[in-house]
Amino acid sequence: MDSNERERAEGALPADVPPSPRAPGIAGLSTPYRVVTALALGAVAVAACWHLALVFLHVAPSNTLSKRHAGMIDGWIYPEFEQNWKLFAPNPLQQNIAVEARAQVRTDDDRLVTGAWRDLSAEDGAAIRHSLLPSHTEQNELRRAWDFYTGSHDEDEKPSGERGALSQEYLRRIAVARLGADGGAGADGRVVRIQLRSATRAVPAPAWSTERTDTQTYYRELPWWTV
Amino acid sequence: MVDGVTRLRAAAGRGLAKVTGQALGPYQSAVVRIGFSATWLFFLLREFPHRRELYGPDGPWSWDLAHRLTDSNEAFSVLMWSDSTLWFELVYAVSVLASVLLMLGWRTRTSAVVFMVGVLSLQNRSVFMGDGGDNVIHLMAIYLVLTRCGRVWSLDARRAALRAGSGAGRDVAGPVLWGVLGVVLAYGAVSGRFTAGWLAAFAAVWVVLGLWWTVERHEPEGEGRAVLDVLANLLHNAGMLVIMAEVCLIYATAGWYKIQGSRWQDGTALYYPLRLDYFTPWPALSGVLAGSGVLVMLLSYGTVAVQVAFPFTLFNRRIKNVLLAAMMLEHAGIAVLLGLPFFSMAMIAADAVFLPTGFLVWLGAGASGRVGRGLGLGLGRGRGRRGGAGVADAEVVPVAVPVQAGPGGG
Numbered sequence: 001m002d003s004n005e006r007e008r009a010e011g012a013l014p015a016d017v018p019p020s021p022r023a024p025g026i027a028g029l030s031t032p033y034r035v036v037t038a039l040a041l042g043a044v045a046v047a048a049c050w051h052l053a054l055v056f057l058h059v060a061p062s063n064t065l066s067k068r069h070a071g072m073i074d075g076w077i078y079p080e081f082e083q084n085w086k087l088f089a090p091n092p093l094q095q096n097i098a099v100e101a102r103a104q105v106r107t108d109d110d111r112l113v114t115g116a117w118r119d120l121s122a123e124d125g126a127a128i129r130h131s132l133l134p135s136h137t138e139q140n141e142l143r144r145a146w147d148f149y150t151g152s153h154d155e156d157e158k159p160s161g162e163r164g165a166l167s168q169e170y171l172r173r174i175a176v177a178r179l180g181a182d183g184g185a186g187a188d189g190r191v192v193r194i195q196l197r198s199a200t201r202a203v204p205a206p207a208w209s210t211e212r213t214d215t216q217t218y219y220r221e222l223p224w225w226t227v
Numbered sequence: 228m229v230d231g232v233t234r235l236r237a238a239a240g241r242g243l244a245k246v247t248g249q250a251l252g253p254y255q256s257a258v259v260r261i262g263f264s265a266t267w268l269f270f271l272l273r274e275f276p277h278r279r280e281l282y283g284p285d286g287p288w289s290w291d292l293a294h295r296l297t298d299s300n301e302a303f304s305v306l307m308w309s310d311s312t313l314w315f316e317l318v319y320a321v322s323v324l325a326s327v328l329l330m331l332g333w334r335t336r337t338s339a340v341v342f343m344v345g346v347l348s349l350q351n352r353s354v355f356m357g358d359g360g361d362n363v364i365h366l367m368a369i370y371l372v373l374t375r376c377g378r379v380w381s382l383d384a385r386r387a388a389l390r391a392g393s394g395a396g397r398d399v400a401g402p403v404l405w406g407v408l409g410v411v412l413a414y415g416a417v418s419g420r421f422t423a424g425w426l427a428a429f430a431a432v433w434v435v436l437g438l439w440w441t442v443e444r445h446e447p448e449g450e451g452r453a454v455l456d457v458l459a460n461l462l463h464n465a466g467m468l469v470i471m472a473e474v475c476l477i478y479a480t481a482g483w484y485k486i487q488g489s490r491w492q493d494g495t496a497l498y499y500p501l502r503l504d505y506f507t508p509w510p511a512l513s514g515v516l517a518g519s520g521v522l523v524m525l526l527s528y529g530t531v532a533v534q535v536a537f538p539f540t541l542f543n544r545r546i547k548n549v550l551l552a553a554m555m556l557e558h559a560g561i562a563v564l565l566g567l568p569f570f571s572m573a574m575i576a577a578d579a580v581f582l583p584t585g586f587l588v589w590l591g592a593g594a595s596g597r598v599g600r601g602l603g604l605g606l607g608r609g610r611g612r613r614g615g616a617g618v619a620d621a622e623v624v625p626v627a628v629p630v631q632a633g634p635g636g637g
Contacts, residue, residue: 021448025248025460028453037247037457048465052472059480079302080347080369083362085480090488092499125504134508134566136356137277141287143505144355162299166292170355173287177280203502206495208520 051076059085095202098122099146101175103183104193104224115185117197120178142178145171146198157222171196172225197221250375250463254587255580259470260339260376261330262576263367266360267346268326270569271319278319281349281356284310288353301422302351305344308420318348329371332381337404339376340432343368360570363577366473372432373466375459380591401440409433467580474577475538478554482534491531494524500565508566516564530557544583551581 022028026037057066058077066073077083098121105113120142127138149171152164159165175194183191198220205211245251274281284290290310297307306318322345328338346368350361357365377383412429415421421429435455442451490496500506501513516522533550540547555575562571 022453023244023248025244025246026457027244027248029457030450033450033454037454037461040458041243041247041461044461044465048469052469052476055473055476059476079300079351081366083366083477085359085477086484087359087481088496088500089481089484089491091490092488092496093503094490094499096502096504098504121504125507128505128508128566129510131508131566132563133273133568135274135277136358137274137280139505139566140356140358141280144358145287148355162295166295170288170292173289173292177287203499206498206517206520206523208518209495 051081055081055083059083095200096121097143097146098199098201099142099196100199101179101194101196103179103185103191103227104195105183105185105187105189106192107187107189111187112192113185113187113189115179115183118179118184119199120175123178142174145174150198168225172227176227191227193224193226195222195224246464247457247460250378250460252467252580252584253375253378254380254584254591255582256374256376256463256467257332257378257380258579258582258587259367259576260332260335260371260374261380262579263364263371263573264326264329264342266569266572266576267342267364267368268323268330269572270364271323271326273569279312279315282306282319282352283315284312286353288355293352296354297351302347302354303422303425304348304351305415305420306348306352308415318345321345322349332377332383334401334404335375335377335381335383336372336432336436337408339368339372339374340429341408343372358567358570360567360573363477363570363573367470367573367577370466370470370473373462373469375463398440405433405437405440470577470580474580475541477577478534478537482531482537485531486535491527494527495520497527497530498523506565506567509564513564529553533557541581547581548583551578554578 026034026041029037054073054076057063057069057073058081060066098119100117100119100121102115102117105115107113124138124142128134131138145167148163149167152160152167154160159168172194175196176191179191179194181191182188183194185191200218200220202213202215204215205213250256271278280286290307293304294307296302297304306315308314321341325338325341325345329335329342332338346364350357350365412433416426416430439455442449442455446452485491485496488496490499498517501517507513516526533553537547537550537554540550555578558571558574558578562568
């Protein structure tokens with residue numbers, strides 16, 4: 001504390017400020033307030049260290065400590081401090097996953113017409129191209145909805161819990177909105193069912209590498225959903 | 228031995244005086260405030276035509292779906308208070324307004340709270356619309372509330388300087404703002420829309436802001452005011468520590484996970500994002516870069532090296548600054564090349580917490596010379612003191628000197 005006061009006396013503060021009667025910080029307070037602020041200092045320091053420790057355990061790979069205290073860590077982190085910094089890691093995505101959709105339309109003269117597949121991701125890609133400020137609606141909406149769906153469904157398209165149901169409804173609403181009122185089937189009527197599929201193509205190996213990549217398109221077809 | 232103890236005690240005393248007596252890094256906290264509020268503001272303006280699709284009650288992620296999700300995870304969003312379009316438009320508008328006010332530093336603490344409410348409400352409403360950039364903004368919006376980020380480069384600083392020169396005028400806007408937010412808080416509390424934790428947090432901020440105003444008005448030189456100052460400094464310094472540690476965690480995680488990937492090991496990793504349809508707004512440009520195996524390898528290795536090394540370079544100012552410049556440049560490149568402008572801007576704003584004080588003061592002086600003088604924004608506060616610049620000098624830089632009326636700053 002002494003050194004601090006000496007510093008002030010030597011004019012650490014600029015000349016245009018009149019000298020204050022009170023030393024800055026905890027040194028300038030009377031004893032009861034010193035106790036209060038010292039306690040606050042302790043509490044704030046503990047809280048900051050605690051928070052950083054739990055964030056660390058949240059972003060670190062699963063380990064002895066984070067496995068032992070998983071419940072407590074999740075309770076602290078979720079929902080507001082959730083974070084994921086595995087950006088293009090451990091490996092970047094090496095395939096283009098396109099989401100396509102088609103609709104079945106009941107026409108006004110009571111026929112059932114099935115439209116052609118429409119590549120919704122290609123439409124996103126076209127919107128992003130030559131744009132300095134791509135919109136989240138083009139870059140994240142469909143892409144992340146598909147991730148959400150595949151992350152909450154098994155290979156037989158069986159949903160796992162509430163998240164599975166939510167992702168299915170979300171994907172369906174995106175597709176319906178994008179296909180439009182006539183379902184893109186080229187006939188007047190109303191959409192009765194829609195279907196989605198993904199087309200996955202591996203990014204070809206670089207021309208300058210000796211690797212070979214299977215660049216065939218693989219489809220994952222979802223069941224028809226009633227609208 | 229005795230000498231060592233004495234020296235240790237002296238050092239502890241100095242440290243204590245520092246964390247309780249000053250809001251450290253005033254320029255760094257200000258640049259983080261301006262960076263994040265500007266990023267969110269530009270994002271909201273960019274998405275204005277798409278706002279209803281992203282966050283509106285009838286978007287693909289409908290209010291109903293959001294309700295089912297937030298019911299189970301208890302994420303905070305005032306948008307879940309009502310499914311009316313009018314309420315949504317109001318919240319979006321308030322979020323825009325709060326971004327502007329926080330950027331300008333008008334009633335900074337209050338603006339920071341409203342800014343946080345806006346960010347959390349919109350992002351938690353449609354959590355699947357976001358990406359890494361939204362994630363950084365989300366965290367920093369919370370952390371910024373803890374800091375005294377309006378002590379320089381702000382309307383608050385300008386007002387305090389004017390008041391110190393000409394005596395206290397009547398403050399009308401403050402109490403009115405406090406009253407309005409009190410009504411909103413009371414409504415939320417009575418109708419049971421807050422979880423216990425959020426209610427306690429908002430109520431605490433509201434009470435302290437009222438207390439602060441009262442003390443400032445009635446005994447600006449008294450001990451009560453000094454105590455509040457010390458507590459605010461403590462919270463600020465802890466908040467800045469958390470912000471800096473968070474940035475280190477981001478880079479460390481991103482780097483260490485990459486090291487484990489085979490594509491980062493064989494030096495081809497960067498090639499792949501350059502061929503993903505969702506991340507190639509400029510296919511020709513991406514193609515040129517992806518065409519060179521050596522360039523791709525150097526950039527891939529360089530990225531990992533910089534990300535892993537960054538936290539450790541904080542112990543050496545010069546190397547830290549070089550790496551900081553490299554990372555900011557890389558993010559500027561990512562903004563264009565991968566079409567991630569808002570993510571990049573958010574990361575640059577986060578990086579800025581490590582910029583040296585001297586550089587920031589110089590930047591402020593330049594900015595005020597060009598624009599500030601005409602507007603009278605007082606951006607160049609602290610000009611003429613830039614001689615002794617550097618992070619190490621942060622404590623000598625006049626944190627609050629002409630800025631805040633009070634025991635410390637006269």
